[in-house]
Amino acid sequence: MGPEESKTVMQYRTDKKGNKISILGYGCMRFTKKGTSIDLGRxxxxxxxxIESGVNYFDTAYVYGGSEVTLGEILKRNSCREKVYIATKLPHYMVKSKSSLEKYFQEQLKRLQTDYVDYYLMHMLTDIDTWERLKALGVEDWIKEKMDSGQIRNIGFSYHGNTDMFIKLVDAYDWDFCQIQYNYIDEHSQAGRRGLDYASKKGIPVIVMEPLRGGRLVNLLPEKAKEIFKQDSRNRTPAEWAFRWLWNQESVTSVLSGMNSLEMIRENIRVASEVKVDEFTKEDFALIDxxxxxINKNIKVGCTGCGYCMPCHKGVDIPGAFHSYNMIYSENRKSGWRDYIMCTVMRKTPSSASQCVDCGKCEKHCPQNIEIRKELKNVKKELETPVYKIAKAAVGLFKLW
Structure with missing residues (x-):
């Protein structure tokens, strides 16, 4: 028996085993925080x-600091483990042996306070070589053991990369589901529409992450793009347009949203209750185009803010630096500069782009294949002006005082 269906208006799409998954999934990476820690109460x-509104798919991962523990505690406190599907991810890039597969998995079960995981993913599986390395460690036998015992109910992988490699990975194993970055900007990049449709035709449910491109399709929209949305008589927000574009496609099983306010949750649930497959008109597609x-006229760095490049051993806030840099062009220089001051100087430990030592470790983990070192130099050139240096020195003196 799967989670109980809600009496609310939430809609569901069915996976290959007949499980009904809410079309709106809860991305737990961005749980509400108080300072740098998750605010458990909120x-x-x-x-x-x-959950009470019908969301039943919750996505977390081993490397999302505090996320698994928080989700497990919330479900235990409210006795609602059986009402939801938990999706979490194996940090395969940390795995060195079959025994370490078991070590990480058991730690995750303990964090989540459960004895099984509904949807288990190989986290950020990058290419066939990575999968072959895991196979050599015995991952296929391990997966079978866990599936036979019921400790894992569905096995899949999450992916950032190009379409051709995604298709190869889809064909490399009998997956129960997969997870991809997909939105109207990434329609023909990453796994893309071609990858989405390929997986769907093979009967593999597709979970979508980064529907708003790390908030870029809301917070970093150019003013002209915002005006285009405002001119539509239906008064839809940019976020609503992005979600509707996704749910318009039958191949999309569920869309993850990193919801961290009641207002955001209620708005997303409202939209999820109204959408229909193939509801978009020619005019709707033209508006998105x-x-x-x-957007493409203004964005300089295609960073989604996923944080896979972090932590930087020299303390650079890489996603924060790129966010500020993009703001210069998507909003205005003043906004970008102010944001950069906030994210690099107004902290206990400075995190400026100029702290980069060109080691390149971050680039090995970037799902977007961004030339991080090169772009950080651009950030330094554009934002670390003489005025910035004066402000940095002033803040430093204030801290000493």
Whole structure:
């Protein structure tokens, strides 16, 4: 028996085993925080609001600091483990042996306070070579053991990369599901529409992450793009347009949203209750095309803020630096500069782009294949101006005082 269906208006799509998954999934990487730690009280209210409204798919991972522990505690406190599907991810890049597969998995079960995982993913499987390395360690036998025992109910992988490699990975194993970055900007990049449709035709459910491109399709939209949305008489927000574009496609099983406010949860649930497959008109597609055109004119670095490049051993806030850099062009220089001051100087430990020592470790983990070192130099050139240095020195003196 799967999670109980809600009496709310949430809609569901069925996976290959007949499980009904809410079309809106809860991305737990961005749980509400107080300072640098997850705010358990607020996160609990938000998670329970989502569950009571019919959201039943919760996505977390071993490397999402505190996320698994928080989700497990919330589900235990409210006795609702059986009402939801838990999806979490194996940090295969940390795995050195078959025994370490078991070590990480058991640690995850303990964190989540459960004895099984509904949907288990190879986290950020990058290419066939990576999968072959895991096979050599015995991952296929390990997966079979866990599936036979019921400790893992469905096995899949999450992916960032190009379409051709995605298709090869889809064909490399009998996967139960997969997870890809997909949105109207990435329609023909990453796994893309071709990858989405390929997986779907093979009967593999597709979970979508980064529907708003790390907030870029809302917070970093160019003013002209915002105006295009505003001119539409239906008064839809940019986020609503992005979600509707995804749910318009039958191949999309569920869309993850990193929801961290009750308002965001309620709005997303409202939209999820209204959408229909193939509801987009020619005019709707034309509007999205206009917005895409405006976005592509302004964005300098295609960073989604996923944080896989972090932590930098020299303390650089890489996603924060790129966010500020993009703001110069998507909003204005003042906004970008102010944001950069906030994310690099107004902290206990400075995190400026100029702290980069060109080691390149971050680039090995970037799902977007960004030339991080090169772009950080651009950030330094554009944002670390004489005025910035004065502000940095002033803040430093204030800290000493």
């Amino acid at each position: 996160a609990e209210k938000e998670v329970m609001e989502a 206009q917005v895409k055109s405006e």
